Amino acid sequence: LDEVTLFVVSEGRLLDTQVSGDAIPFAQRPFRHRNPAFLVELQPQTNYSLYLRVQTAGALQLPIQLQRPVAFYEQDQNVLVAQGIYYGIAGVMIFYNLILFLVLRDISYLYYVLAVGAHAIFQASIQGFAFQYLWPHTPELNRYAIPLALSGFGVSMPLFTIAFLRPGQSHPLLHKALVTYAILSAVLFCATFFLPYRITIQIASQINLAGCLLALVTGIALLNHGLRHARYFVAAWAAFLVAVLALGLNKFGYLPINFFTEYSGQIGNSIEMVMLSFALADRFNTQRQAMFSAQQLALENEKK
Numbered sequence: 001l002d003e004v005t006l007f008v009v010s011e012g013r014l015l016d017t018q019v020s021g022d023a024i025p026f027a028q029r030p031f032r033h034r035n036p037a038f039l040v041e042l043q044p045q046t047n048y049s050l051y052l053r054v055q056t057a058g059a060l061q062l063p064i065q066l067q068r069p070v071a072f073y074e075q076d077q078n079v080l081v082a083q084g085i086y087y088g089i090a091g092v093m094i095f096y097n098l099i100l101f102l103v104l105r106d107i108s109y110l111y112y113v114l115a116v117g118a119h120a121i122f123q124a125s126i127q128g129f130a131f132q133y134l135w136p137h138t139p140e141l142n143r144y145a146i147p148l149a150l151s152g153f154g155v156s157m158p159l160f161t162i163a164f165l166r167p168g169q170s171h172p173l174l175h176k177a178l179v180t181y182a183i184l185s186a187v188l189f190c191a192t193f194f195l196p197y198r199i200t201i202q203i204a205s206q207i208n209l210a211g212c213l214l215a216l217v218t219g220i221a222l223l224n225h226g227l228r229h230a231r232y233f234v235a236a237w238a239a240f241l242v243a244v245l246a247l248g249l250n251k252f253g254y255l256p257i258n259f260f261t262e263y264s265g266q267i268g269n270s271i272e273m274v275m276l277s278f279a280l281a282d283r284f285n286t287q288r289q290a291m292f293s294a295q296q297l298a299l300e301n302e303k304k
Contacts, residue, residue, distance in 0.1 A: 001021050001022065001036055001054055001056045001058075001060075002021050002022050002023040002055055002056040002057060002058075003019065003020075003021040003022075003023045003024070003053075003054070003055045003056070004019070004020050004021045004036040004052060004053070004054050005017065005018070005019050005052070005053040005054075006018045006019075006020075006038045006040070006050065006051070006052055007050070007051040007052075007053070008040060008048060008049075008050055009048065009049040009050075009051065010046060010047060010048050010049070011047070015048075016040070018030040018031075018038050020036040020037070020038065021036055021056075022131060022139055022142040023139055023142075024139055025136065025137055025138075025139055026131055026132055026136035026137070026139075027136060027137070032132075033076075033128075034127060034128030034129055034131070034132045035128055037072075039069075050066075052064070057143075057196070057197040057198055058146075058197060058198065058201060059201075059251045059252060059253070061251070061253070061257065063257045082263065083127065083129070083266075085270075086123070086266045086269075086270055087120065087124075087129075089270050089273060089274070090116055090117075090119075090120040090269075090270075090273065093112075093116055093273045093274070093277055094113050094116050094117055094120075096277070097109045097112050097113050097116075097277065097280065098110075098113050100280075101113065104284075106163075107163050108160060108163040108164045108280065108283075109280065111156050111157075111159045111160035111163055111164075112160050112164075112276060112277075112280065114152070114155075114156035114160075115153055115156040115157045115160055116273055118149050118150075118152035118153035118156060119149070119153050119269055121145065121149040121152075122145075122146060122149035122150055122153065123265060123266055123269065125142070125145040125146045125149060126146065126265070130142075130145060143197055144192055144193065146201060146204075147188070147192045147197070147200040147201050147204045148189060148192055150201075150204035150205065150208055151185050151186070151188045151189035151192060151204055152185075152189065153185075153208065154181065154182070154184070154185025154188070154189075154204070154207055154208050154211055155182050155185045155186050155189065157211060157215065158178040158179070158181045158182040158185075158211060158214070158215070159178075159182055161178055161215050161218055161219075161233075162175060162178050162179070164233065164279070164280070164283070165218060165219065165222045165227065165230060165233065167218055167221070167222060170221075170222070170225050171218070171221050171222070171225075174214070174217070174218045174221060177214055178214060178215075178218065181207070181210070181211045181214060184207055185204075185207060185208075185211070188200065188203060188204055188207065205248055208244070209241075209244060209245070209248065212237060212240060212241045212244055213241065215233075215237045216234065216237040216238060216241055219233040219234040219237055220234055228282070228286055229279050229282040229283040229286055230279075231279075232275050232276065232278045232279035232282055233275075233276065233279045235275050236271065236272040236275035236276045236279065237272065239268050239271040239272055239275070240268045240269060240271070240272035241268075242264075242268060243264045243265050243267055243268020243269065243271075243272075244265065244268065246260070246261055246264040246265075246268075247261070247264045247265040247268075249261075250262065250264070
């Protein structure tokens with residue numbers, strides 16, 4: 001939400017006005033929280049009217065709650081624990097696979113790191129952590145962060161699919177579709193700075209949903225072709241696709257706001273990150289076994 005203004009009225013008099021939202025620096029928020037939140041002191045035996053004025057270019061959702069401070073902090077603590085687990089998984093996967101890329105020099109690991117990093121930034125922007133910790137003094141970045149992160153994911157994900165599954169020889173049409181998807185995402189990445197936010201976010205969401213379907217179809221095709229490590233790939237994208245669909249339907253108002261719909265993207269992405277890491281490890285083991293078998297065959301031939 002770009003700008004949220006609270007008006008506190010009692011007996012026809014305006015008692016207080018507070019402004020929050022992503023369009024103002026984080027330090028200027030009256031209550032420094034990742035979400036637009038306001039601290040209001042209400043006196044007993046007094047009638048109050050609270051008005052909210054909301055202006056935003058993105059999806060307009062208002063899950064309004066009025067809580068006592070203790071209940072607010074208790075609920076928030078549980079959310080922070082869950083968020084810490086998610087970003088911990090993302091950080092470990094990025095660090096681990098970046099080390100593997102530096103050691104093995106396999107480009108698949110780098111594309112994996114870029115895809116995981118882009119999606120983690122997207123989630124941090126959605127949840128408000130990016131504005132709170134990464135760029136609190138530059139609210140202008142909030143206008144571009146989400147579509148740029150989605151576009152960056154849309155570029156790195158098909159490149160990872162191509163490098164990991166190598167569909168060019170057995171399925172050239174899928175290979176061309178993945179390349180086209182990466183090019184469209186790169187174009188959208190550049191167009192984000194010129195197009196209105198509402199347009200870019202809708203296009204990015206639709207392109208990424210189609211890209212997830214394309215990755216899933218490619219994985220199934222290669223699995224049917226006999227590629228063993230594609231099984232983890234298919235499981236990863238099936239889980240992620242369900243999560244993305246639930247998140248998209250939630251953000252556009254088709255599903256109610258609850259814990260699972262609000263955090264479905266992070267739940268699905270956590271499963272996806274782990275499964276894709278398993279897929280990379282399985283492919284490495286398969287290649288190592290094939291190399292060992294080839295060496296044994298060469299040794300036997302040399303003895304003969």
